[in-house]
Structures are given as C-alpha cells and as structure tokens.
Amino acid sequence: MHYVRLLQTFKRLEEDVLPHIQALPNLEMLSLINAYVGEKLCFSRGFIKLKHLLLCSFPVLNSIAIEKGAMPNLQVLRIGNCLELKALPQGIEFLANVERLILYYVPMQLIESVR
Numbered sequence: 001m002h003y004v005r006l007l008q009t010f011k012r013l014e015e016d017v018l019p020h021i022q023a024l025p026n027l028e029m030l031s032l033i034n035a036y037v038g039e040k041l042c043f044s045r046g047f048i049k050l051k052h053l054l055l056c057s058f059p060v061l062n063s064i065a066i067e068k069g070a071m072p073n074l075q076v077l078r079i080g081n082c083l084e085l086k087a088l089p090q091g092i093e094f095l096a097n098v099e100r101l102i103l104y105y106v107p108m109q110l111i112e113s114v115r
Contacts, residue, residue, distance in 0.1 A: 022046030022070075033057055039084075043070040043091075054078040058085075066091035078102040086110055 017035055021027070023046050030050055034057040041055070042065040050071050055064070055078070062084040074095050079085065079102070086109045092098075103111060 016041065018043060025049070028052065030054070031056070036061075039063060040065070043067065045070050047071045048073070050074055052076045052078075055080070055082065057081045059083065061085055063087075064089035066094055068094045071095060072097070074098055076100045076102070078104075079106060080104040082106055086113075088113055 016038060017032070018041065021030070022043070026049055027047065028049050029052040030047070031054040033054070036058060037060060039060050040063040041058075041061060044065075044067045047053075047070060051073055053071065053074060053076070055061075057080070059082075061082050064079075064085065066089050068091065070091075075097055077092075077095070077098055077100070081104070083106065086107050088110065101114070103114065
C-alpha cells in the first residue's frame with residue numbers, strides 16, 4: 001500500500017505510536033492530534049520522506065527528541081497546544097531542511113527560546 005499522508009487521531013494512547021509508523025516508506029505528511037498521553041516523544045529513525053509534521057494537543061508532553069538521521073527531508077514543523085513543552089525539540093539542529101517552524105498555544109518560555 002502506498003501512504004502519502006496520515007492523520008493520527010486516536011484518542012490519548014498510552015503507547016508511543018512513532019515506532020509503529022516510522023517505517024512507512026512514502027509518508028510525506030503526518031498529523032498527530034491528541035494521539036498520545038506520554039511526557040516524551042522520540043523520533044529515533046525513519047520518516048525518510050516526511051516533509052510536514054504537526055504535533056497538536058499533547059497535554060503532558062514536556063520533551064521531544066530528534067535523533068540524527070530522523071526526518072531528513074522535513075520542511076515544516078508545527079507544534080501547537082502543548083502547554084507543558086518549554087523547550088525546542090532536542091536535536092532540532094539535525095533538521096537541516098526545515099523552512100518553517102510554527103508554534104502556537106505553547107508556553108512563553110518556548111517562544112522566548114526561539115527568539
């Protein structure tokens with residue numbers, strides 16, 4: 001099957017969904033909305049063709065990690081309604097192709113860290 005876009009709207013899973021979808025070979029757009037109740041998300045590998053990522057409505061998420069080699073083609077990163085996230089994702093420097101970082105409904109501390 002050929003995947004290009006995936007909208008993940010599962011309600012508040014307790015298991016990290018990333019290991020299950022990171023190997024989809026043609027995924028270009030991923031929206032995770034209220035999909036996970038954990039405090040940490042880790043993009044460890046995969047998502048080779050991903051260009052657009054939306055992370056929205058993660059009420060207790062306080063840490064995002066991006067390992068070198070993950071999401072090498074990401075162009076747009078949108079993070080919204082993550083009120084416990086006070087810092088940019090660790091490893092964001094590995095996302096060399098990001099053209100736009102969009103933050104909304106996040107703590108002012110996160111906005112200030114970007115400035």
